[in-house]
Amino acid sequence: MSVEVTNKKQKPSMSVMLRRLIVVIFVPMSIVIAVLIGLLCWNAFQYRTILHNVTAASAFNQDFKSDVDLKMFYYVSDSAYADGKPTEEVEKARELAERLLEQTTEKDSIDSIESVRDLCITLETRMEEVDNAETYDEGMTQLENNIYILTDLIQTYMYDYLYYESVHLSELQEEITTQVEYILIGTVALFIIVVFLIIFYVAKTTEAITSPLTKLAGRVNDITKGDFEPKTPVDAAPAEIQTLSDGFEEMVGKLNTLIQENKRAERRKRHAELELLQAQINPHFLYNTLDTIIWLIEADKKEESIKMVSDLSDFFRFCLSRGKDIISLQEEEKHVLSYLAIQKTRYQDRMDYQVNIPESLYGYSVPKLTLQPLVENSIYHGIKLQREKGSIKVEAVDLDDRIELVVKDNGAGMTEERLQEMRAAIVNGEKIGFGLRTVHERMQLLFGEEYGLTISSTEGVGTTITVVIPKQKHDEKGIINV
Structure with missing residues (x-):
């Protein structure tokens, strides 16, 4: 009986399903962690930049105006x-403004620090123009109308820059705090979603694995109860379980x-044994x-009649076994x-027999009613068909x-045509040569096709029938042991 194997789309293996499970677990978590790290790094970068700007701007000389004004007054x-003009102080202020301008992003702060830079450049120019003053009064006028005003503006814009950056830093702190809160809320929500997923x-994966295994275990339980009827294989997602079920x-x-097949063979064997047994008790023989x-009794041959009754009793007793x-x-x-003794009494001087089975083979097994049908065939189809005295020899070879x-036997034998008919009947199970066919069929049913019966014969010379069986120790319970 053929079993229909499931022929559906390619099923994933258990290793693939486990890899998918790992992907489902780690990919969302990795994305969440990457987003969190990215946001935190970006906010930290912005915070560090502004803090650096504020720190750098704080390095601006708080006494810039008074120092520059005083040195210019002395000059x-x-x-x-x-001690000369305050060129170094103004140059440091300008360089500081240029560095801060490169790192500043807020418009108000940019405007303020650009003003500081431009005013420092203008101040350097006005400081050079002081040397062109011809009189003290002209120099003091330039000092009051240019230098003092420029230093005041520079210091004012620098303080404005510090103010704007401080405000932006405070706003950024609040923004970071808010983002962190949102991130925490979003992370918790996403974590809950990921956990549910x-x-x-x-x-789902566990069900896909355990459900077909449970069904398969049920099928195994059915088998243990004797249900050997094939069923449709379990439809399983893992390819390994599907293969196992198929x-x-x-x-x-x-x-x-x-x-x-074994049941049919057993029935055939029992039927063959029954036919053999019936053949032994056939009315003609009895x-x-x-x-x-x-x-014998009428002839007052008491001992011969008693022996024949004893032989007949032994014969039927061995038939039953x-x-x-x-x-x-x-x-x-x-x-x-016992069978040969009965036939010898019947045929008297027309037949003789010899049985040669080594005692070393007595302890080995043989299906009952193996030799008797062969001897019967020799008597009825060999010895009985000739006028001369016949001889039957039975032997076992190790x-x-x-x-x-x-x-x-040295009976009538068979023509080649008749021999081929007999051989065909034995192999094909035909009615001709009943006893031989049944013996051959039983040997093959019990031991396999390499065992069985062969026959050779020559017309006018005799017939030889050979049965080959495995050499197996006999068990008294009638069980074959190797």
Whole structure:
């Protein structure tokens, strides 16, 4: 019985399903972590930049105006305290403004620091123009109308820059705090969603694995209860379980077929044994034997009649063999000897026989009623058909792992055509040559096709029938042991 194997789209393997589970768990978490790290890094960068600007601007000389104004006053008035123009102070203020301008992003702060830079440049120009003053009064006028005003503006714009950057820093702190709150809320929400997704996917994956396994376990339980009828394989998502289910149902199908074949073979074997048993108790044989016994009694041959009754009793007792199918070769020898003794009494001087079975083979098994049908065939189709005295020889040959049982007669033999018919009948199970066919069929049913019966014959010379069986120790329970 064939089993339909599921032929659906490619099923994922368990390793693929586990990798998907890992992706479902780690990819969303990795994205969340990456976004959090990115936002925190960006805010930290902005915060550090503004803080750096404020710190750098704080380095601006708080006494810039007073120092520059005083030095310029000493310079213009040609005082003994004069130490040249404050060129270095103004240059440092300008360079500071240029550095801050490169790192500033807010418009108000940019406007303020640009003004500081431009005013420093203008101040440097006005400081050079002071040297062109021809009189003290002209120099003091330039000092009051240019220098003092410019230094005041520079200091004012620098303080404005500090104010704007401080305000922006405070706003950024509030923004970061708000973002952190939103990030925390979003992270918690996303984490909850991811957890639910993970739980859902894990449950789905677990169900995809455990459900078909549970069904498969149920099928195994059915098998243990004797249900060998193949079923449709379990539809499983993991490819490994699908393969296991397909293979299991295919195995069950083959096992069921084998069981049915064994049942049919057992029925054929029982039928063959029954036919053989019926053949041994056929009315003609029984009638002829009893008729011979009566004749012996009437002839006042008491001992011969008693022996024949005893032989007949032994014959039927061995036919039954206490219900055993397999007997020892020694028992089979006794059975065929009782049969030959009966036939010898009937045919008197027309036949002779010899049984040669080594005692070393007595303890080995043989299916009962193996030799008797072969001997019967030799008598009725060989010895009986000729006028001369016939001879039947029964022997067993040890072939290491096999035993060869041979029944040979010097009867009428068969033509080549008749021999081929007999051989075909034995192989094909035809009615011709009933006893031989049944023996051959039983041997093959019990031991395999390499065992069985072969026949050779020459017309006018005789017939040889050979049965080959495996060499197996006999069990008294009628069970074959290797």
